[in-house]
Amino acid sequence: MTLPQRTALVACLLPIITIALSYFLTVQGGHKPWCIPYFEGCTTITATGIYYPAAYVFRAGLISAAVVFILWWYCVRAWLESVGRPEHHPWIHRIVTFAIIASMLLIASIAVLGEHMLPPSDHRFLWRFHTVTAGLFFLVTALCQIMMTLRMRQLQRELNIKFSRIASKQILAVLQLLLLAAFVLILLLDLKTDGVEEIFEWWLATFSCLYFYTTFHDWRDFRLTRREKELALQQDETLQEVTA
Amino acid sequence: MTLPQRIALSSFWLSHLTFWLTLALSMAWGVTDICIPYLTGCTSITATGIPDPQAFIFRGGLIAACVLFIVWWYCMQAWLIEIAPERPIWTVRYMVTAGIISSVCLIIATAVLRPDKGNLPWILHTVGAALFFLISLAVQTRITYWLKHLAKRGVDIGSSLPQKFILVYAQWFFLGVMIVLQVADSDDRWKNVVEWWMALLIGLFYLTSYRDWADFRLTDTE
Known part of the structure; x- marks a missing residue:
């Protein structure tokens, strides 16, 4: 498994396992009911x-x-730049910069959480801060993922990616966008929804994580570090010698 | 600036700006006296990360810094493999694993901090933080001696070896002092002084690689 593949796997599994374990502990503590929050x-x-x-x-x-x-x-930046189209670089840099800012907002959003936020009515500022930063993370990450998918389509041949892999990314990106649009509608129209927002939130987070995983297969032949590339070349040479 | 250089810089500055900012806020809001904890030990690093809202900055900054430490160890391994003519000894090869373990220990120690001190799992926090210091020191010492070994064989290892030795010896000195203080059941102030210095020295060790990695590129796209 290459370093970028490990990164893709950890980026997908770490948040999913963390949230699942936290939910399990919360239920065990009797703070929330046992259910399938996705439904x-x-x-x-x-x-x-x-x-x-x-x-x-x-x-x-x-x-x-x-x-x-x-x-x-x-990794995305290095991968898309590896094609060698300098005219795309500023565009890619901008996407990655925005996505990095979004991840920093997630850090800020999570850092404020704890029992000190209870009762919510006494800590409105913290709740608003958490909601805004988490919302911005989801929004900017989803938009950057959509932009990345568009750029991948343009570079499909150079990157040697199957259409099905881009399609899976497109589906995930569009689903995220639809969920975000639904969130905005609920907020703007002040709709009374019982549990719908919560369901949307769980799915949105899952889609975002799955998107990170979609690059796992794309990055099978992509080596992030020079050392990895050298090892891959050595392996290829050994294989050729054995075959000969 | 290369990517490994950025990692070296941010490993030090993110962790220490977090400490200094939370300390400054604690002083500004009267949680602790105005002082220099490196000299007077008026407060511990942990104490600056307990009350809200300093705790938000503390956990956000320090947990993020821990992941950067892991990346730093990865960079160090890649650099050693690139510059060294021989395969590193197994203790060096497993340094990324050790670096991950020490960082995870610090992540746990940081994540369990909460404002209500009475309910804070102190044992988990103390063991996590102590393991971070001990494992980091052990791996940093091993790397320093491995670099010395390479230098003797004429490998260009950069110019930071003397600084690395000073930092590692100073950490061992402070570790010895801490053991004596623990055995003597000394005043917390002295333990706090040692804690602040140990953290600074560990952070500076990460920073020393900044100059060495000026020509080291982790990726081809750099």
Whole structure:
């Protein structure tokens, strides 16, 4: 497994495992009911990171995951630049910069969570801060992922990517956009929704994580470091010698 | 500036700006007296990361810095493999694993901090932080001696070896002092002084690679 592949895997699994473990601990502590939040919307992702000891796992896992997201975006930049089209570089740099800022917002959003935020009515500023920063993370990350997909389509031949792999990214990107649009509509029209927002939140986070995973197969032959490239070349030469 | 250089810089500055900012806020809001903890030990690093809102900055900055430490160890391994004519000894090859373990220990120690001190899992925090200091020191010492070994064989290892030795010896000195203080059940102030210096020395060790990595490129696109 190459370094970029490991990054893609960790960027997908670390947040999913963290959230699942936090939810399990929150339920065990009797703070939230046992359910399938993807369908029942019985709790928000944020709520799984409020109560101790779930909050410890939540903040440790998600703040670390945010830094892994930054590394993942760095891999994206190196990968898209490896095609050697300098005219695309400023565009790619801008996307990656925005995505890195979004990941930093996620760190800020998670760092404020804990039981000190209870009761919510007494800590409106912290809740608003968390909601705005988390919302911006999802919005900017989704937009950057959509932009990245567009650029991949343009570079499909040079990057040697199958159409199905780009299609999976497009589907995930569009689903994220639809969920975000639904969120904005609910907010603007002040609709009374019972659990719908929570369901959307769980799916949005999952789609975002799955998007990180989609590059796992794309990066099978992409080596981030020079050392990795040298090792791959050596392996190829050995294989050729054996075959000969 | 190369990517490894950025990692070396940010490993030090992110962790220490976090410490200094939370310390400054603690002083500004009267949580602690105005002082220089490196000299007077008026407060511990942990204490600056307990009350809100300093805790938000503390956990956000330090947990993120821990992941950067892991990347730093990866860069160090890649650099050693690139410059050295021989395969590194197994203790050096496993330094990334050790670096990950030490960083995870610090992540745990940081994540469990909470404003209500009475409910804080102190044992978990103390063991996590202590393991971070011990494992980091052990791996940094091993690397320093491995670099010395390479230098003797004529490998260009950069100019930071003397600084690395000073930093590592100073850490061992402070570790010895800490053991004596613990055995003697001394005043917390002295332990705080040692804690601040140990953290500074570990951070400076990461920073010393900045100059060495001026010509080291981790990726081809740099």
